Amino acid sequence: MAEKIVYQRPKSWIDGVHTHYCPGCTHGIIHRMLCEILDELDIQDITTGVAPVGCAALMYGYIDTDFIEAPHGRAPAVATGFKRIRPDRLIFTYQGDGDLASIGMAEIVHAANRSENITVIFVNNAIYGMTGGQMAPTTLIGQKTTTTQSGRDPLRAGYPIRMSEMLASLASPCYIERVSAAKPAHLNGLKKAIKKAFKNQMDNKGFSFVEILSTCPTNWGMRPTDACDWLVDNMIPYYPLGVFKDFE
Amino acid sequence: MGKTLMKGTEAIAEAAVQAGCKYFYGYPITPQNEIPEYMSKRLFEVGGVYLQAESEVAASNMILGGGATGERVMTSSSSPGISLMSETLSYIAGQEVPVVVVNVVRAGPGLGGILPSQSDYNQATCGIGHGDFNLIVLAPGSLQETVNMVQKAFDLAQIYRMPVMVLCDGVIGQIMEAVDIPEGHGKNLSNPEKWACGYMRERGGKRNIIRSLFLDPDELEEHNRKLEAKWHEIEKNETSCEKYLTDDAKVVISAFGTVGRIARSAIDSLRSEGYKVGLIRPLLVSPFPYDDFESLVPSCKHILDVEMNWGQMLKDVNRGVKYRIPVSFYGRSGGMCPGVEEIEGECRKIFAELS
Numbered sequence: 194m195a196e197k198i199v200y201q202r203p204k205s206w207i208d209g210v211h212t213h214y215c216p217g218c219t220h221g222i223i224h225r226m227l228c229e230i231l232d233e234l235d236i237q238d239i240t241t242g243v244a245p246v247g248c249a250a251l252m253y254g255y256i257d258t259d260f261i262e263a264p265h266g267r268a269p270a271v272a273t274g275f276k277r278i279r280p281d282r283l284i285f286t287y288q289g290d291g292d293l294a295s296i297g298m299a300e301i302v303h304a305a306n307r308s309e310n311i312t313v314i315f316v317n318n319a320i321y322g323m324t325g326g327q328m329a330p331t332t333l334i335g336q337k338t339t340t341t342q343s344g345r346d347p348l349r350a351g352y353p354i355r356m357s358e359m360l361a362s363l364a365s366p367c368y369i370e371r372v373s374a375a376k377p378a379h380l381n382g383l384k385k386a387i388k389k390a391f392k393n394q395m396d397n398k399g400f401s402f403v404e405i406l407s408t409c410p411t412n413w414g415m416r417p418t419d420a421c422d423w424l425v426d427n428m429i430p431y432y433p434l435g436v437f438k439d440f441e
Numbered sequence: 442m443g444k445t446l447m448k449g450t451e452a453i454a455e456a457a458v459q460a461g462c463k464y465f466y467g468y469p470i471t472p473q474n475e476i477p478e479y480m481s482k483r484l485f486e487v488g489g490v491y492l493q494a495e496s497e498v499a500a501s502n503m504i505l506g507g508g509a510t511g512e513r514v515m516t517s518s519s520s521p522g523i524s525l526m527s528e529t530l531s532y533i534a535g536q537e538v539p540v541v542v543v544n545v546v547r548a549g550p551g552l553g554g555i556l557p558s559q560s561d562y563n564q565a566t567c568g569i570g571h572g573d574f575n576l577i578v579l580a581p582g583s584l585q586e587t588v589n590m591v592q593k594a595f596d597l598a599q600i601y602r603m604p605v606m607v608l609c610d611g612v613i614g615q616i617m618e619a620v621d622i623p624e625g626h627g628k629n630l631s632n633p634e635k636w637a638c639g640y641m642r643e644r645g646g647k648r649n650i651i652r653s654l655f656l657d658p659d660e661l662e663e664h665n666r667k668l669e670a671k672w673h674e675i676e677k678n679e680t681s682c683e684k685y686l687t688d689d690a691k692v693v694i695s696a697f698g699t700v701g702r703i704a705r706s707a708i709d710s711l712r713s714e715g716y717k718v719g720l721i722r723p724l725l726v727s728p729f730p731y732d733d734f735e736s737l738v739p740s741c742k743h744i745l746d747v748e749m750n751w752g753q754m755l756k757d758v759n760r761g762v763k764y765r766i767p768v769s770f771y772g773r774s775g776g777m778c779p780g781v782e783e784i785e786g787e788c789r790k791i792f793a794e795l796s
Contacts, residue, residue, distance in 0.1 A: 238642040240641075259641050259650070261505070275507060303499065
């Protein structure tokens with residue numbers, strides 16, 4: 194009887210490498226989804242990734258496409274510069290909350306407002322991971338970090354920024370959706386959203402943005418499974434999942 | 442295209458277009474606004490891209506992404522804007538991406554003023570961004586030279602795959618002169634399929650990564666060695682200098698850019714009075730023509746360095762002549778240009794002391 198393959202490593206995943214991500218980190222799931230989509234749409238060799246500064250800075254070590262490294266927060270500008278010259282190629286940015294919502298706020302807002310025909314994957318885990326657990330713009334009220342040791346106080350640090358809602362207030366962007374990587378039940382939605390964000394670019398529809406709620410068990414100080422529960426109980430109520438903009 | 446009367450900023454822009462630059466990302470800042478304005482219209486005519494970025498930070502990152510395609514891309518700005526771009530220029534150098542940056546320098550520090558200055562010599566030649574790297578910096582003294590240097594900048598950027606700066610001052614930007622802009626200078630010399638992004642399919646599935654992150658110190662040292670070896674090659678091949686009446690000169694004026702031109706007038710006038718004075722002018726201020734300065738040593742008795750700043754090039758002049766000739770300095774700052782008579786006066790004082 195012929196073997197039927199039901200599950201295998203995506204072709205776009207580099208053979209034999211293991212990630213540097215902490216146990217339980219959701220970057221691994223998101224990377225895998227990304228690779229599956231690159232395979233399914235057959236776009237691996239016409240796609241360029243823009244690597245951020247943050248935990249995913251080394252993502253080109255795992256995903257086998259062209260990559261440009263961007264300075265902290267500037268990935269949307271780098272992607273813009275590339276895509277305007279090579280509209281026949283696909284480009285995506287992959288950015289964390291410190292990268293996109295703090296230092297890179299200007300670049301993401303203006304790329305969205307020009308509706309650059311790019312795909313943005315925004316990984317929101319409410320904390321600075323790479324630098325060791327400092328407060329991010331998306332850190333929840335009361336959430337403890339190394340720079341908000343008794344919990345984020347809105348009087349001193351402001352309220353967490355809802356990027357998807359904020360960008361959806363602009364007239365130009367094509368597609369904005371928030372999904373989650375915390376539970377198996379979330380993953381179909383996550384994959385569908387990223388795929389749509391790439392398909393939009395292939396159809397020249399303009400700026401597509403997928404915010405993915407993610408965990409950081411190490412810097413949250415939790416077991417991976419507890420971190421997933423914490424995300425569902427605390428992040429989703431403040432950062433509701435759903436489509437905020439969709440120009441069909 | 443034959444001799445045409447053009448304003449400096451517009452001549453810079455057209456020279457770039459004729460050099461095959463179809464992609465411009467920039468942000469408005471005085472005194473260079475005519476460059477983006479000209480490009481915003483002209484690049485549509487040649488099927489290129491003009492994009493006004495949200496900031497100089499974004500503009501410099503757009504040329505990083507644009508340069509990563511292997512095409513000819515540029516930005517232009519002025520001093521405070523260049524400061525904002527300096528972080529990205531460090532990345533661009535580390536990532537070995539060819540880009541051209543035109544810097545129409547204005548007076549600083551801070552917001553300073555909008556009149557001509559050379560106060561960013563140090564920034565351009567030894568302080569643009571973090572890390573151990575160099576920029577090629579061309580310093581034109583006339584519009585024709587500016588046009589030629591802008592076109593050469595694209596060649597150099599692609600040959601050596603690195604950022605190249607054309608360091609002008611507000612005089613170059615705002616003056617009008619007749620220029621002849623050579624056409625058909627736009628051959629892509631960078632061989633993008635080899636290293637750029639966007640050619641993975643053509644390369645049969647082999648990708649390119651454009652990066653400056655090397656966490657392993659052995660790897661980073663090797664990368665930096667490669668950049669350093671490239672710089673030594675540039676020093677050997679590209680160093681360039683103008684000498685005017687230096688063979689018999691007792692006093693040689695050293696100057697770059699616009700000041701070289703003012704000094705020339707002073708020299709012609711002093712020569713007619715019998716003073717043996719000459720000019721040495723680096724055409725590239727980075728790499729600096731140290732050997733040309735050293736060659737002055739046997740005959741020249743004194744160097745007068747004249748700049749539109751407080752003497753930023755002095756350290757290079759002294760290093761060039763190996764401290765074997767006395768070097769004095771005359772400069773103006775804040776948007777003031779040294780006049781021909783001021784320079785003549787300084788020279789007369791030196792000759793009086795020499796005799």
